[in-house]
Amino acid sequence: MEDNRDRLRRLAMISLHTSPLDQPGIGDAGGMNVYVIELARRLARQGIEVDIFTRATSSALEPVVEAADGVLVRHIHAGPYEGLGKDELPGQLCVFAREVLRAEAAQPVGHYDAVHSHYWLSGQVGALARDRWGVPLVHTMHTMAKVKNEALAIGDTPEPAARIIGEEQVVQAADMLVANTDLEAKQLINLYDACASRVEVIHPGVDLSVFRPHDQARVRDELGLPRDAVVLLFAGRIQPLKAPDVLLRAVAELLRQVPALRSRLVVPVVGGPSGSGLEHPESLAQLSTELGLDGPDGVVRFVPPVAQADLARWCAAATLVAVPSYNESFGLVAAEAQATGTPVVAAAVGGLTTVVRDGHSGLLVEGHEPRDWAAALRRVIEDDELRVRLEVGALEQARQFAWERTAERTLDVYARARALMRESVS
CATH class of the missing domain: 3.40.50.2000 (Glycogen Phosphorylase B;)
Known part of the structure; x- marks a missing residue:
């Protein structure tokens, strides 16, 4: 040719x-x-x-x-x-x-x-x-x-x-x-x-020169995250389609099941309002308050959108990255997270079923019920052997992109x- x-x-x-x-x-x-x-x-x-x-x-x-x-x-x-x-x-x-x-x-x-x-x-x-x-x-x-x-x-x-x-x-x-x-x-x-x-x-x-593994302890220090924290990251536009509310509801359910986790849990939400989310830009913060996830002992941190290099650091610092969208044509954030060696818990919709290999690089969740999401999050948090296996699989999966x-x-x-x-x- x-x-x-x-x-x-x-x-x-x-x-x-x-x-x-x-x-x-x-x-x-x-x-x-x-x-x-x-x-x-x-x-x-x-x-x-x-x-x-x-x-x-x-x-x-x-x-x-x-x-x-x-x-x-x-x-x-x-x-x-x-x-x-x-x-x-x-x-x-x-x-x-x-x-x-x-x-x-x-x-x-x-x-x-x-x-x-x-x-x-x-x-x-x-x-x-x-x-x-x-x-x-x-x-x-x-x-x-x-x-x-x-x-x-x-x-x-x-x-x-x-x-x-x-x-x-x-x-x-x-x-x-x-x-x-x-x-x-x-x-x-x-x-x-x-x-x-x-x-x-x-x-x-995925830009594999930017989205790559980092020393987790170091990037957590840089981002002001405790080294021993359980970090559940959402990154993306804050709008109903991306479903950050699903993660917050799942976190509330998780804390009901495991109250002791609150002292170690951090849930960074990195992004800004978009689309229909612009009509009520404060709604996610209000939900966080209603669910009891903010305040002096709050677990949710709202972070403005960041450049790609900084997003890579947030992903590398996370225990897992949650992608609960109702639809994704591909799911670039999931691919980028995996390239840092971080497992992904994602909705089993659209392109996410291609990007995330269920049980190998992350977990796919059918539907958007908070209890189902809480169960998936808890599996990754509590099962050290599974989490390590997913971290290895995440890097392997990312290499094809x-x-x-x-x-x-x-x-x-x-x-x-x-x-x-x-x-x-x-």
Whole structure:
């Protein structure tokens, strides 16, 4: 096969609603931000020039920012900088698309060789760019409305019909679709009538140079955690979908069963409100109070979102990382935690069933009942032999998720998309 780098020189990535420069855990920034920037960096190391188009959210942002060697982030002005929710962004698609096309028009003809869009809003713009530039469109959904609506958290808002229609249009327009897991691929085919031959499963990666084992005693000292503490960590956006409340309710149940554990238990919640969680940003703190988990002898610590290197330290400091989400297309936090050698207790949903190997790198919990979660947490806490086995398995499981492998396979998908487009033209 001809080397991918000879066939692909420049790539346009579209990440409309969230910038790869944003801090994960704040607002809409999360695993997709990490995915976009890490994939772009690895592609650039392969000699591909990557331009990432995203919506400007501040007048202080430079029009073009070099995020890494070979990676430019282009800020597009579309709508007000602040106060625009994700549900209001469809009204800015036209302006955003116009500015993306205008930026490309300022370059020599044939400047980009392919478009890779992320999330359905970006896919709408990517479909227009595909037809205008005559280059293939590769799309990654990251999350899907039909899947989210089938597994809504209590108090969460269903995704609107307009999003479902938009996703269906993107699926039909894309030359190739990248799914994070086999389950996501099946959902694209069964729920969105995607052509199976145009869906490729590529696992996201983990930066194994950042997420790696640390000396637990040292990082606990640095983070102000007692060396002998039982540390149950939640890391992610605070919203119903991610279900941090499930962990708190499980911890309350655990303390009812084992009251003596309170003196050693620490439950850090690392992240900020997002999505429907923005409507009641104080609700998790209120729940903590209602459950008796704060106060002078409280166990819950709320920690603002942190950079990747610091998140790695929090994961390494933890006894386990809890991922109780109602749905995850992949579950990047679980993969990152395992790469530090920390076991994961996760909901048996979506991509988490791929990322976490039940009984080997962590435990999968069916449902979201506090008693079931308390039982799983207690197993890892009290069974030293199990915990050590899971720590070893976590490292082993994480090795299969590397961004370099993700980039290599994505390059192959770009090549297939270009071949398919040539076939359709000839």
